[in-house]
Amino acid sequence: MSSDWQAVIGLEVHVQLSTQSKIFSGAATAYGAEPNTQVSFVDAGLPGTLPVANRGAIERAIQFGMAIGAEIAPLSVFARKNYFYPDLPKGYQISQYELPIVVGGSLTTRLDDGREFTVPITRAHLEEDAGKSLHDAFHAATGVDLNRAGTPLLEVVTEPAMHSPEEAVACMKSLHRLVRWLGICDGNMQEGSFRCDANVSVRRRGTEKLGTRAEIKNVNSFRFVEKAIAYEIERQIRAIENGETIVQETRLYDAAANRTRTMRSKEDALDYRYFPDPDLPPLVLVEADFARARSTMPELPDARRGRFVQQLGLTEYDADKLTEERALSDYFEAMLIALPSQTKLCANWVLGELASALNTDQLDIGHSRVDAAALAQLLARVVDSTISGKIAKDVFAAMWAGEGSADAVIDARGLRQITDDGALTAAIDAVVAQFPEQVAKFKAGDEKIFQFLIGQLMKATKGKANPAQLNALLKQRL
Amino acid sequence: MSGLRFADIDGWRAALATDRAAALAEAVRMATASQTELNALITPAPITPIADHVGSGIGDLAGIPYAHKDLFCSEGVRATAGSRMLAEFISPYDATVSARLNAAGAVCIGKANMDEFAMGSSNENSAFGPVRNPWNVERVPGGSSGGSAALVAAGVVPFATGSDTGGSVRQPAAFCGVTGFKPTYGRVSRYGMIAFASSLDQAGVIARHARDCAQVLNVLAGFDPKDATSVERPTEDFVAACARGVRGMRIGVAKELYSAGVRSEVAECTRRALTELEQAGAVLVDIQLPRLPLSVPAYYVIAPAEASSNLARYDGVRYGHRAEHARDLNDLYSRSRSEGFGDEVKRRILVGTFVLSAGYYDAYYLRAQRIRRLIAEDFARAFAKVDVIAGPTTPDVAFTLGEKSNDPLAMYAADINTVAVNLAGLPAMSLPCGFVDDLPVGLQLIGPAWGETQLFAAGHGYQQISDWHQKTPRVLS
Amino acid sequence: MHIEANDLDRLARLARLALTADERSALVSSLDDALSMVSALREVDVNGITPMAHPHDATLRLRADEVTETDRQSALERIAPQMQGGLYLVPKVIE
Numbered sequence A: 001m002s003s004d005w006q007a008v009i010g011l012e013v014h015v016q017l018s019t020q021s022k023i024f025s026g027a028a029t030a031y032g033a034e035p036n037t038q039v040s041f042v043d044a045g046l047p048g049t050l051p052v053a054n055r056g057a058i059e060r061a062i063q064f065g066m067a068i069g070a071e072i073a074p075l076s077v078f079a080r081k082n083y084f085y086p087d088l089p090k091g092y093q094i095s096q097y098e099l100p101i102v103v104g105g106s107l108t109t110r111l112d113d114g115r116e117f118t119v120p121i122t123r124a125h126l127e128e129d130a131g132k133s134l135h136d137a138f139h140a141a142t143g144v145d146l147n148r149a150g151t152p153l154l155e156v157v158t159e160p161a162m163h164s165p166e167e168a169v170a171c172m173k174s175l176h177r178l179v180r181w182l183g184i185c186d187g188n189m190q191e192g193s194f195r196c197d198a199n200v201s202v203r204r205r206g207t208e209k210l211g212t213r214a215e216i217k218n219v220n221s222f223r224f225v226e227k228a229i230a231y232e233i234e235r236q237i238r239a240i241e242n243g244e245t246i247v248q249e250t251r252l253y254d255a256a257a258n259r260t261r262t263m264r265s266k267e268d269a270l271d272y273r274y275f276p277d278p279d280l281p282p283l284v285l286v287e288a289d290f291a292r293a294r295s296t297m298p299e300l301p302d303a304r305r306g307r308f309v310q311q312l313g314l315t316e317y318d319a320d321k322l323t324e325e326r327a328l329s330d331y332f333e334a335m336l337i338a339l340p341s342q343t344k345l346c347a348n349w350v351l352g353e354l355a356s357a358l359n360t361d362q363l364d365i366g367h368s369r370v371d372a373a374a375l376a377q378l379l380a381r382v383v384d385s386t387i388s389g390k391i392a393k394d395v396f397a398a399m400w401a402g403e404g405s406a407d408a409v410i411d412a413r414g415l416r417q418i419t420d421d422g423a424l425t426a427a428i429d430a431v432v433a434q435f436p437e438q439v440a441k442f443k444a445g446d447e448k449i450f451q452f453l454i455g456q457l458m459k460a461t462k463g464k465a466n467p468a469q470l471n472a473l474l475k476q477r478l
Numbered sequence B: 001m002s003g004l005r006f007a008d009i010d011g012w013r014a015a016l017a018t019d020r021a022a023a024l025a026e027a028v029r030m031a032t033a034s035q036t037e038l039n040a041l042i043t044p045a046p047i048t049p050i051a052d053h054v055g056s057g058i059g060d061l062a063g064i065p066y067a068h069k070d071l072f073c074s075e076g077v078r079a080t081a082g083s084r085m086l087a088e089f090i091s092p093y094d095a096t097v098s099a100r101l102n103a104a105g106a107v108c109i110g111k112a113n114m115d116e117f118a119m120g121s122s123n124e125n126s127a128f129g130p131v132r133n134p135w136n137v138e139r140v141p142g143g144s145s146g147g148s149a150a151l152v153a154a155g156v157v158p159f160a161t162g163s164d165t166g167g168s169v170r171q172p173a174a175f176c177g178v179t180g181f182k183p184t185y186g187r188v189s190r191y192g193m194i195a196f197a198s199s200l201d202q203a204g205v206i207a208r209h210a211r212d213c214a215q216v217l218n219v220l221a222g223f224d225p226k227d228a229t230s231v232e233r234p235t236e237d238f239v240a241a242c243a244r245g246v247r248g249m250r251i252g253v254a255k256e257l258y259s260a261g262v263r264s265e266v267a268e269c270t271r272r273a274l275t276e277l278e279q280a281g282a283v284l285v286d287i288q289l290p291r292l293p294l295s296v297p298a299y300y301v302i303a304p305a306e307a308s309s310n311l312a313r314y315d316g317v318r319y320g321h322r323a324e325h326a327r328d329l330n331d332l333y334s335r336s337r338s339e340g341f342g343d344e345v346k347r348r349i350l351v352g353t354f355v356l357s358a359g360y361y362d363a364y365y366l367r368a369q370r371i372r373r374l375i376a377e378d379f380a381r382a383f384a385k386v387d388v389i390a391g392p393t394t395p396d397v398a399f400t401l402g403e404k405s406n407d408p409l410a411m412y413a414a415d416i417n418t419v420a421v422n423l424a425g426l427p428a429m430s431l432p433c434g435f436v437d438d439l440p441v442g443l444q445l446i447g448p449a450w451g452e453t454q455l456f457a458a459g460h461g462y463q464q465i466s467d468w469h470q471k472t473p474r475v476l477s
Numbered sequence C: 001m002h003i004e005a006n007d008l009d010r011l012a013r014l015a016r017l018a019l020t021a022d023e024r025s026a027l028v029s030s031l032d033d034a035l036s037m038v039s040a041l042r043e044v045d046v047n048g049i050t051p052m053a054h055p056h057d058a059t060l061r062l063r064a065d066e067v068t069e070t071d072r073q074s075a076l077e078r079i080a081p082q083m084q085g086g087l088y089l090v091p092k093v094i095e
């Protein structure tokens, strides 16, 4: 971007709430069902049907609001947004308009370079999702699947407070992490559970007035969002520099061509004729609703990160990594039940051995082949010197392969450390006898030979010698 | 069996007890026979085979025949809402009202004719032709529940269902000389009742006797988890309430219900009825409803606004009429809707679209909702002083078919005494109280929210001291 | 506010109604009449009055988050004008 220009970016993110049933009907929300098999008569907008709101969706919205320090509106209103589209069965979308459930709050984001910045949140409102139009399924027709119609969404709207594609993506990622942490959304972008629209405009650096914005719709990966915004910024600058005017419009990102283009079907100047839905009286929340939401709310990632640093003595880096995902962080904390004082050891293992095993097998932490208690038992055997840290890695690999608990593997493979002075002294005798030349060199002052001798001893004991003890005994002997 | 013409619910019970099969056969025969003269049924056939009802006798309305306004969905049965749009729509589910009537054992003998999507006061807006008034077949039966009122007035069924958004139960009841009851908004579930204006719509009952309305309302009333505007309340026995009488009851009389448009002979009938109630021990109290004149304009903003949105679902995609050979999506929408909807429905959709559109929302829709509150407050103030409010249901008796069909505004203006009740969500009823030009006149009683028991006490009380509801028209002879 | 032919056309487009020439001229005047009737509202002082969207100022009742519905695809197909492979069909939409 030329330094004459500043980009201004605001985000609208549709977060699909992880309820069992739809926001206004008892139909299931599971992804991937056969077309139109998860559509109740209410979802299909049959004559005479009526919406009844799902408490689960409302509770999740309250938790989100609490997590971003927003005001939860004591009274919010479901309105109708009227427009015609084949995947909109009633001819209107039920959405909160003038009085949303979540107002204000903010999201703090850390960039890769460690810099922190805070994006103010304008609002978050509840609404129902539309169905899916399948434009390529038939030659001359569009097919409509209403399975998704009525799925609860929380639309999070940020202030236009970001100025680069990197900032926008960082903000999106921290929102993504938060909603997954709260357990209010599964975060699956391929399945459309987390959909980003970006409002992009540019203005000359130093000017206040916002430029005309384009809205880039529904980009389904962080990488594409970044590319789409970068493309759009360049396009707008080029257009203005060529004397063109930017029109306010909705644009689609074409990933294959890496460009954005005008969305043709929504060219009409729209007039949504919002008004309060007469089928749904205002949502009034009282202290009991807040208490209920609070009682099932997990500790927030920032609070937990702070606690990890201050109370557990972890490094900022480890604390950051451990709080990227709630399940990972819960796993780590579960290990500490058995090993309360081994925070660093546990952190190293979770972020090291465990993370790489998960990564190799493409598993998420919820599907780990070794659970927290089992891993803690393994590390307890390191702490009590039953095995060395090095052997522990082999034991972990065996546990991962399903060979049983740490103790079972240690016993089956005879991996207990040799801590008996007599056995170690016998081994030393044998090695000293086997390598007289090296022993002489050491005695002549070649200190490096010591490690060679330790290596030979480890080989002789199949690595089971307690290293500290072996060191002391060898030194004493020489 | 011809003794069943004009029989009340208890009369039907007696006949059913004697010969159930014969009584039910007679119900169907009468309904079918009424079609040529009245055209009061859109689907003149029982919704479940009569044979299915012959053996059973369980439920509070076991075996009692009724006509079901074609606005209520019943599983496996056509529900047209009086519209070409739904001329072939077979509902795959039961409205809560339908389910409750089924559970009570009532026997639906057909789906009643109505103004399209309940928009109208004459039943001339039906895609299935107008209904005739049994007192004079050249006259309209009123609307939108015109078929229901006509069938009850003609003595074909002891009761019929209706829906009342701005008077659609009370006005046809008045025009046809029968009793029409509109409960408090939220008392009867709206689930499965095809929507016109959701914040005003309420299911109701038409019968010849107030006490029969009470019997049916005992079945229909109650909380429904499928309707978010249904209200959870302790059950009340409306039949028992009928016996309370009118002694000591304070009846409010508002001069605003006797505006310039009310024909003097009509006003006279209702004043006579009030005098009779006073003689029976009721106390007449002057009250004021200063904002009543604003109810027609407020109603004709709010109802079309909600309707314009409620009727957006009729787009030819999932059910209902679909235009052939559409060029593109918008062509499919526009032609399906234009072919499917009648003139009055189109007019109200357009008015509703206008009052909600950018730039006009505040001046029309929001303003109407503010005035709605003022109207509700007028009633609340009045009900601090009285138990019920009384006045004429309509400014005049039934008019001639075609007389007002080119003058929608005249038709709207005649809703002056009924629409305020819907704006405030109150219960109300219309009772026969005399004749003008050999056509029935209706006395409207309005109650406070959830005050159905007072209304039944007053309505049944009046029918104990009058016999206007016993009069029978000479139709179908 | 007076309704002109172009206002009517805009409303008809928004409401997806295709009007014939006869309907248009009749509707221009009847809509105009209807709007002048309701304009009586404009003379009322409504300052400080909260709009009333629901009778009795009701508040929202919530249901538990439970799946209570089953597959209705075949029932929906029976009443659908055009369905193929379980999908509703409409004329091709180009985005």
Ligand SMILES: [Mg+2]
Residues within 6 Å of the ligand: A012, A155
């Ligand atoms: Mg948006």
Ligand SMILES: [Zn+2]
Residues within 6 Å of the ligand: A014, A127, A155
């Ligand atoms: Zn949205």
